[in-house]
Amino acid sequence: MLKSFPRGGVHPAENKFSAGNQITKLPLPKTVTIPLSQHIGTPAEPTVQRGDMVKTGQLIGKYKGFVSSNIHSSVSGKVLKVDKALDSSGYKRTSVVIEVNEDIWITKIDRSSDLRKEITVSGDEIINKILDAGIVGMGGAAFPSHVKMSVPKGKKCDILILNGVECEPYLTSDHRLMLEKGEEILVGFRLVMKALNVKKGMVGIENNKPDAISHLSQIAQQYPELEVFPLKVKYPQGGEKQLIKALTGREVPSGGLPIDVGVVVHNIGTAYAVYDAVQKNKPLIERVVTVTGNDVKKPSNFLVRIGTPLNQLVEAAGGIPAQTGKIVNGGPMMGKAMNSLEVPVTKGTSGILLIPEKESKRKPFRPCIRCAKCISVCPMGLEPFLLMTLTEKEIFDRVEKDKALDCIECGSCSYICPANRPLLDYIRLGKFRVGQIIRNRK
Amino acid sequence: MSQLKNFTKGFVQENPVFVLFLGLCPVLGTTTSAINGMGMGLATTFVLTMSNVIVSLIKNFIPDKVRIPSFIVIIASFVTIVELTMQAFTPVLFDALGLFIPLIVVNCIVLGRAEAFASKNTFLTSVIDGFGMGLGFTLALVMLGGVREILGSGSLFGIKFIQGDGMILFVLAPGAFIVLGYLIMLMQKLKSKSA
Amino acid sequence: MAKKESTLINMLVALFVVTFGASTALGFIYQITKEPIAAAKLARKLDAIQNVLPEFTNNPNSETYKMPIDGDTLRFYPAKKDNELVGTAVETFTKQGFSGEIKIMVGLLPDGAIYNVAVLEHKETPGLGDKMERKKSDWITQFEGKNPKDFNISVKKDGGDIDAITASTISSRAFCEAVNRAYNAYMEGGKK
Amino acid sequence: MEYIIIIISAIFVNNIVLMKFLGICPFIGVSNKVETAIGMSGAVMFVMVLATLVTYLIQTFVLEPLGITFMQTIIFILVIASLVQMVEIVLKKISPALFQALGIFLPLITTNCAVLGVAILSIQNDYNLIEGVVFAAASALGFGLALLLFSSIREQLDLAEIPEAMKGVPIAFIVAGLLAMAFMGFTGIV
Amino acid sequence: MYEKINKLITVSPSPHVHSAGSTQKLMTGVLIALIPAFVIGIIMFGWGTLIVTGVAVISCLVFEYVIQKYLLKKEPSVTDGSAVVTGVLLAFSLPVNIPFWLVILGSLVAIGVGKMTFGGLGNNPFNPALVGRVFLFISFPVQLTTWPAPKGFGTSLTDAITGATPLGIIKEGLRNSDSMDTIMQNIRSSKEMLYGHMGGSLGEVAAIALAIGFIYLIMKKIITWHIPITILGTIALFTGIMWLIEPTQNASPVFHLLTGGAILGAIFMATDYVTSPMTPKGMIIFGVGIGLITVVIRRFGAYPEGIQFGILIMNAFVPLINSYFKPKRFGEEVKNG
């Protein structure tokens, strides 16, 4: 029996078209737009002005407050403006727009491709380097990684988990990264283990990536503290609470964080970024992005500089198919639909999915028939149908009591509902309202 | 409010059954046929009118704190009078209505009217109110009884107009609830249209 | 409407006056209706007896006698014409009804033949079991003039001679049981 | 065995609300929420048992010996009304917690015909003291069961898309009717 | 940039994919699962089966359409198929020789009172088909308890004789204080009952056909095993205990399982999503409740068959069950190890 989380989950068609395609480097764009808020938390403060010349890797935004992150220039060139620009949040936010000329890097970055396995720095130094490099979680939420690594007083981390699940259909960026940068990833992971002083590391990979499992298992043999686990293919296996449950049997308490059960989870991409930051002094200025979709000519995995507009990636993948009806930043289950392709790649962009017109519209919804399918697929043990109705009827005290805030927004409920009900839309609204109410209470 | 309006308000606008939802037990319990409903309605009307009379007459002599007990005694007396009289002169109807005759005493409309209306109004107004409300109550009972009798036995006021039986369910307990539910819906629609 | 302050004294007085008035009135009404009520009750009983027996001249109610049976009692009302027994009305019962007890009055001639039968009380379903009532259907006329000695009082399904009420075998069967109980008791010493 | 029959009969077969039509007003009125339904049932249970006990004693030791059984209605209702008031005082003194839970429902009970109805019924049925009390308790349980089911269904219906015209009391009656229809299945088990 | 896309692009909240499931598909699945029983019905009771079913389905559809369109003034949604399921299940629970006007009346009550009064699909607390059936059963006990004898394979279709259902025969017999052995002589063997050779409603008789439908429903994941299995298990357990204690008074559990609407009710009616609990635990409580009530009514009640009441009564408990048996929330009780 493969490990998995015990309750709920769905199995949408995997459609991993780009899994066999090597990561390719995308040519530099003409201009990049680098938002100062690519992470959860306070936006960074700009450290450059219009007209400044910047080098690749240079700091252009300084973190502000505890939960925040540094922003670096991903190219070298001239700052055209520091102004609001549309980003993947769907709104305009302060960004640094840079006109690219040559690709000049700041000197401290080690640009060689040598593998540096030996760990020479201390734990605190590691965390400092991660902070400096502006690393955020690359598994989706873009939560500043150094915050995750500062274990609060009174808590202890004893297991570190590397999240190589990539349970979203279509996306393959983590998969390719594991195949091509396996060594680096595990070094990065061990760096985090050292920083957190953890003796046990677990790598979880879904069973639909057997090549990645065998590759990483083989590399991991040299590190006795690491173990690779194949996992059952079931969405949302990659959700951290589900992954922790599957791998360790521990259950993050309602409203709690992984650290409450002594676990911290990091994504594959994050581990790679940590390797770059610590061993190569390289800040987070590029990442792997999958461009895919049913009608996309060349589904690909690109290594792109942060700030590159999405349409450039789409062009490189063969152009936008004429019948495209929806553009999704991320996977089909949790990704965010965009109204424009003139949006830059950010640290959290894992893929671009182009959905054909005929699959892009929702079917009309019907009354709930109380089939309980939404209940049975909810990995958090919630009652989505009830939460939706309660939100519609504005009975927010019950929305709160029925644990709407525990919803991880995985979308399994909306996916499965035979009556096509927009369950997650309303649950999000319910969470938002309950959040407001709780804030007002204080 | 004119006395006419005072009299007719119980028919639709403030019908104790369809609008105020008071005194529902006898409504359901005694309406297996139109005639039974009518008997019950008239008995209640009598008690309602008479107790309104007495209450409106003596209201000024009753201290506040014993208002309710005094009213209850007065109402109960009239109920007993009805009970005894019916037993003596209409024993068949008395048997058909059974337990619900003594229960007039706890029928919420009777006490409700005494408390809310007669204790604040003059003699004449109270009499008219009691009588009107009683007739409204009777009307409701006859309607419910009629519908149940038509559907359940295929007759009205005992006159059969179909062969065989009707839908027995309507003479039984569930039918009472269901028919009353739909009647209330219709009356509410009627009321909101007329208002 | 707190027109009147409540003090212990005026509360006591007021309630006393009200209860006194009410009880006096009731007492009198009771006096008045007592006779008619008793008369109505008697009339109903005599009515039932008259329904099931040939003409008589005595007051069977005053000559009642009882017989304990099956944890309950049967009542016998001997009817006499010119001091001669013309028949006995037996108030009998069954607990096998579809929804509880059924009470019937069976009029037996001195030889044990059924003169007539009437239902006193039952809770059977309207439209089904209540067809045993004379006014609902003429099912009950089957019993008229039959002598259980040579007429098997039980439903045809059980091998008897009685046609059951449609879809109400249970009620019919119970009814037969009650009639038989009266007949048997009468024959085994109930005849006086 | 006799008691069991009384109990089953009063709860399921001859449920006072669904089959005997007693206590319909609170059944419709106080059944919006499960919580209040439970409170109301508790209060009814308390009063019903007590009332049946006291009225039984009055019937056998006062009304019957004096030959004034025709005064049943008036005496019973007065006794019940005073009893409810007294329970209120006593409860408040003895168990404030219970008073908190049942207090608001007590005044409603005076005009609940189920209490008087059950008191009279237990005399009509020729029950002895214990049987009467068991009958009262079981009737109250039947009331509670009906009220509990009913209120939970109504809570669910609050979230449903009921047609405008049916909302509120009409739908409540339809539910009661269907509930009564379902309970007819118990016909004849005792 | 967008010249190549010829329409406005769509933006919506996630998720952007949907499973293939739909209300119609579920309802169609139930109908498919009912086909074997339908075939056996035709074999046993003749073409009347087809006609009664047809009348019920058509009148359910018409009533649903008319009420939605003209009384509720809503967009009619007859296409979702739930009315067809209601019609078929209502028909399956009726005797084949029932007058048409009763079928139509039953459909009216099922759809009108049982479903549309509450606002239509998804809102009704009681199972509509059973509301219709119990209404007919109580209102017209004569017609509803007059059963045609099954023709069996190969006999001609015309000679309908009325025959009681096995449960009816037992109830009669026990009332007559006959012993179980003599009663059983009037009843067909279990093997014959298994494929439906007995008196009864047109869709309830063939255990095998219904079981095939059950397997189909489970395979298609339309229902879970919880409700049907607990109902049948409870019936078997309690009738088994009674049978062991007093074999002269009680029929065997096999008999109880095969007769009456037990299987039809357990598989197709108790599982109606709208009127059954939503968590496995709740479903088990629900099933046990139905089983118990069924046995009590069959053994002690006035009616020979209890499952229709059992389901309706437990329908009333569903909101209560749902509010006390919530799914286990993730992270509710923390056990670490």
Add this chain to the structure above:
Amino acid sequence: MNSVLLFTIISLSLLGLIAALILYFIAQKFKVYEDPRIDKVEDILPSANCGGCGFPGCRNFAEVLVKADTFDDLFCPVGGNEVMAQAAALLGKEAIEVDPKVAVVRCSGSFEHRPRTNFYDGASNCTIVHNLYTGDTDCPFGCVSLGECVDACDFEAMYMDEKTGLPVIIDEKCVACGACVEACPRDIIELRKRNKKDRKIFVSCINEDKGGIAKQYCAVTCTGCTKCFKVCEYDAIIMNNNLAFIDSEKCKLCRKCVTECPTNAIHEINFPPRRIKIETEAKPGEGEQISTKKVSNN
């Protein structure tokens, strides 16, 4: 007198006396005092239970009024000054006159003026859209046209105009309860002073983008050009974040700014027609209250 009559009288009278005694003691024990004035105040209040006063329902507000020392900050928008004066008279306090208010919608980006750039296909709720993205036009400030405000209005004082996709407020019905203001996730609706004959002048836009950018997606946006600001003689116009705002307390309804605005973002409502026609003004449609100039589409 016979014995039955005697017993009847004795037993009932005795019971009556006992009942009276019990009740007397109860009355002594339970003096639950509820200020009777609460009921009276509640009767005065309009019982709309809309929450416009800031309390859950009319009865709660009545309780607050009875307890309050002064009526500062206490106001029932539905009943208005009249009701407050009545309540004040009843309670012997002084009511504070509050200028009546009315809601206005500060967005005029109709379908015509603000082209749709994408198609929103999700649950029909303004807050859901607002939390997701800019909406089906590119204006991040504008109305998303799903009518959450209309649903919130208990007084049927609003409706969605099918043609423009914007909510419309029916002045006569609006009681200024503020429910719509609360409901709108984009804070488009504002409560303003209600002038004579319901006249009002306001900037029907809340767009804070720079003029050039805003004009790209909306023809009737406030570009922040400050022309109105310059022309206003009463200092009623405040410029902030590329946006003009007219203070309804200071505005004297002179209408100078209205003609000044190059994008027609300033609306005048319920004014008589102007005598001198401005050349750019298109003929206002029949019964149209808003005088809008046709903006040349760029």
